[in-house]
Amino acid sequence: AQTVTQSQPEMSVQEAETVTLSCTYDTSESDYYLFWYKQPPSRQMILVIRQEAYKQQNATENRFSVNFQKAAKSFSLKISDSQLGDAAMYFCAYRSPIQGAQKLVFGQGTRLTINP
Amino acid sequence: ETGVTQSPTHLIKTRGQQVTLRCSSQSGHNTVSWYQQALGQGPQFIFQYYREEENGRGNFPPRFSGLQFPNYSSELNVNALELDDSALYLCASSLQMSQETQYFGPGTRLLVL
Numbered sequence: 557a558q559t560v561t562q563s564q565p566e567m568s569v570q571e572a573e574t575v576t577l578s579c580t581y582d583t584s585e586s587d588y589y590l591f592w593y594k595q596p597p598s599r600q601m602i603l604v605i606r607q608e609a610y611k612q613q614n615a616t617e618n619r620f621s622v623n624f625q626k627a628a629k630s631f632s633l634k635i636s637d638s639q640l641g642d643a644a645m646y647f648c649a650y651r652s653p654i655q656g657a658q659k660l661v662f663g664q665g666t667r668l669t670i671n672p
Numbered sequence: 673e674t675g676v677t678q679s680p681t682h683l684i685k686t687r688g689q690q691v692t693l694r695c696s697s698q699s700g701h702n703t704v705s706w707y708q709q710a711l712g713q714g715p716q717f718i719f720q721y722y723r724e725e726e727n728g729r730g731n732f733p734p735r736f737s738g739l740q741f742p743n744y745s746s747e748l749n750v751n752a753l754e755l756d757d758s759a760l761y762l763c764a765s766s767l768q769m770s771q772e773t774q775y776f777g778p779g780t781r782l783l784v785l
Contacts, residue, residue, distance in 0.1 A: 599779045601776035647715075659717035660707070664714050
């Protein structure tokens with residue numbers, strides 16, 4: 557079974573600075589999908605970025621980028637120019653491509669605080 | 673395009689009772705997944721429905737059951753509620769294609785007393 561580990565329960569960063577959230581995962585599959593979701597106090601889980609394991613290029617979405625290290629099974633999220641609205645719980649998630657097994661497996665989350 | 677909606681927003685029940693939570697999928701999506709998120713934890717997969725049939729289940733007892741309707745909306749039913757069932761219940765919809773992303777609703781907060 558796949559597992560996802562986020563080793564940083566809490567992180568804080570000054571507004572406008574850069575922060576990196578860590579995620580490692582365990583799987584025996586060679587093809588899969590990785591996601592970062594953001595959950596603000598409103599509770600709704602919002603997709604931040606996704607990465608297909610077969611792609612060598614790291615995904616980027618505006619101020620958000622990932623460092624995907626397949627051999628190390630590492631998938632970190634970098635947030636540049638942090639803004640107050642980035643404050644939230646961030647969850648790393650893994651999904652298998654196999655039909656009937658497309659559940660998301662989540663990590664425990666990292667609470668990100670932005671200091672003004 | 674309409675996003676994923678869930679009802680009710682909050683719910684309080686007593687141990688032993690039954691509860692039904694509802695989810696309307698995003699327009700064009702035919703797959704619905706349900707997750708349970710206990711306080712301070714990441715979401716845990718309950719089950720997934722595709723074209724009205726269960727298409728994968730997590731490690732939850734049979735008293736957790738579901739339905740999907742022809743319009744792809746879905747219900748989560750929990751019988752014989754226990755205190756540990758208190759959690760945020762999240763619904764997510766997607767297209768049943770291996771590369772598709774799941775989009776989440778705002779959740780239903782269930783409190784069992």
